[in-house]
Amino acid sequence: MNAHLVFSAIRRGLLYLGLSIAAFISIFPFYWMVVGATNTSPDIARGKASFGTYFFQNIAAFFATVDVPRMFWNSAFIALVGTALTLIVSSLAGYGFEMFRSRFRERIFALLLLLLSIPFAALMVPLFIMMAGLGQINTYTAVILPGIASIFIIFYFRQATKAFPHELRDAARIDGLKEWQIFLFVYMPVMRSTYAAATIIVFMANWNNYLWPLIVLQTGDMKTVTLIVSALSYAYVPDYGVIMVGAIAATLPTLIIFFLLQRRFVEGMLGAVK
Incomplete structure (x- = not known):
């Protein structure tokens, strides 16, 4: 019985792990897009993955272009x-x-x-x-x-x-x-x-x-x-x-x-x- 519970817990853990990986793969491009909108072009080219302070400047440049x-x-x-x-x-x-x-x-x-x-x-x-x-x-x-x-x-x-x-x-x-x-x-x-x-x-x-x-x-x-x-x-x-x-x-x-x-x-x- 205990072995069955352990097997069930492992299977559930693997399922959640797979779903988490799939969710990360699905969400990361959108996250990268939002983060990129707050950074300068050189920062994005360097692969910066944290939020910056250039969001409103990018919006102004977009409306100007x-x-x-x-x-x-x-x-x-x-x-x-x-x-x-x-x-x-x-x-x-x-x-x-x-x-x-x-x-x-x-x-x-x-x-x-x-x-x-x-x-x-x-x-x-x-x-x-x-x-x-x-x-x-x-x-x-x-x-x-x-x-x-x-x-x-x-x-x-x-x-x-x-x-x-x-x-x-x-x-x-x-x-x-x-x-x-x-x-x-x-x-x-x-x-x-x-x-x-x-x-x-x-x-x-x-x-x-x-x-x-x-x-x-x-x-x-x-x-x-x-x-x-x-x-x-x-x-x-x-x-x-x-x-x-x-x-x-x-x-x-x-x-x-x-x-x-x-x-x-x-x-x-x-x-x-x-």
């Missing part, structure tokens, strides 16, 4: 509008794939999943030509439009819809609701945890999007946060303190969204339906 309001407006508009449209279109598609049966439903869905295997790099040139033909280069539309019908989010909503109580849909039909009313007033409130999880995933993807905006946004006044922060490192002598301030500014919105929706995010990822 970058048009911060315009940068945040560009990123916020793309992220918010892109997230809203993606959730609407992809949830409608996921709902339709699960609720409506047809002869070719599974084949079409399998084709969509197959398209996930195509790397975005293979689609960039056709997408650019398409946007150029529509006259949308260097516009918000060029960034937002290609990501609205997200195959992954469609798949996610279809899988989550499998747990949706079909009795509610039948009861709503008996009450005289049309299909769009069932989706809007029954499905969406019941699946709010799924929407919360999808909101975090899509918002982070839109906010952190780098490659496609780099291609289609060609003037400085249209650049997003990720592009501006990346451009700060292109200088002949990069100011790492200013770059760290920019990295913090780019990280905060996604942190806020996650902490506001974290409980719903966990429920949505576990497939909870209430």
Whole structure:
């Protein structure tokens, strides 16, 4: 019995040790970013890992170098509008794939999943030509439009819809609701945890999007946060303190969204339906 207790204690200790190491690895980059924002560029280059006194100077230099309001407006508009449209279109598609049966439903869905295997790099040139033909280069539309019908989010909503109580849909039909009313007033409130999880995933993807905006946004006044922060490192002598301030500014919105929706995010990822 004592040997069993000792073995259990050792196993628990090893588990906590592994979790502590994983937590340290996950948190240390953020800690380094915050510490770096308080130090000078030479201190960061030397690997100083303690807080300094240069935080406000770095912030002042960041605001002097970058048009911060315009940068945040560009990123916020793309992220918010892109997230809203993606959730609407992809949830409608996921709902339709699960609720409506047809002869070719599974084949079409399998084709969509197959398209996930195509790397975005293979689609960039056709997408650019398409946007150029529509006259949308260097516009918000060029960034937002290609990501609205997200195959992954469609798949996610279809899988989550499998747990949706079909009795509610039948009861709503008996009450005289049309299909769009069932989706809007029954499905969406019941699946709010799924929407919360999808909101975090899509918002982070839109906010952190780098490659496609780099291609289609060609003037400085249209650049997003990720592009501006990346451009700060292109200088002949990069100011790492200013770059760290920019990295913090780019990280905060996604942190806020996650902490506001974290409980719903966990429920949505576990497939909870209430």
